[in-house]
Amino acid sequence: MSVNTVEHNRRRFSFEGIREIWLFGYGSLIYKVDFPYLERRPAAIRGWARRFWQGSHDHRGTPEAPGRVVTLIEAPGTECRGMAYRVSPEVFEHLDEREKNGYLRFSTPMTFDDGTRAEGLVYIATPDNAAFLGDAPESAIAGQIARAHGPSGANADYLLQLADSLRALGDDCPHTFAIEAHLRPLLAESVSGNDPIR
Ligand code: SIN
16 A cells, blocks of 8 residues: 655654755665765665565556565664765655655664764655565565566666665675575566566
8 A cells, every 4th residue: 555754754854954964875765866965975874674675656566566665674783785965955855755655754873984974864664654565585576576667667677776786885785686686587587578477
């Protein structure tokens, strides 16, 4: 089921008096940068792991056939690498719309590659949101992703672009790479006409 968090996010955090703020991206915000920023730097957050557990009914799927996109789940002791952007608060008008299917903004400490730290905002779709799909075998997640398409394109492109971006950032995300390993043969078979996706 889809959901709309735009109003909820506006009420949760006031940008009054703030001229610039850090945003931490760990999913499509790493590679689909459709917003202006003042600076960007690779960064990491601790205690969270990336999972393809959030349904996408609006971007990479439809209400009838949702895709799967990433959210963060609590995972003590782990590190999630991503990209931090220094932005002006107006950017969140656009980003709240883009992330409206279940994501809320949370404040998080981030560590840059040089060891310095800053506080940033991160979009997380928590398990209590209506679009949350939750855990499933990585092979089943790959099958769902292979079939899903939405207004922002193929769900498979979301995963493959994210996997490439994580390799470029040096992030070892076993979950994303395991789904990629299941997905690539499905896509190849689909292209060859021997279509296990349908
Ligand atoms: C993010 O990229 O930080 C949030 C999830 C997404 O938009 O893919």
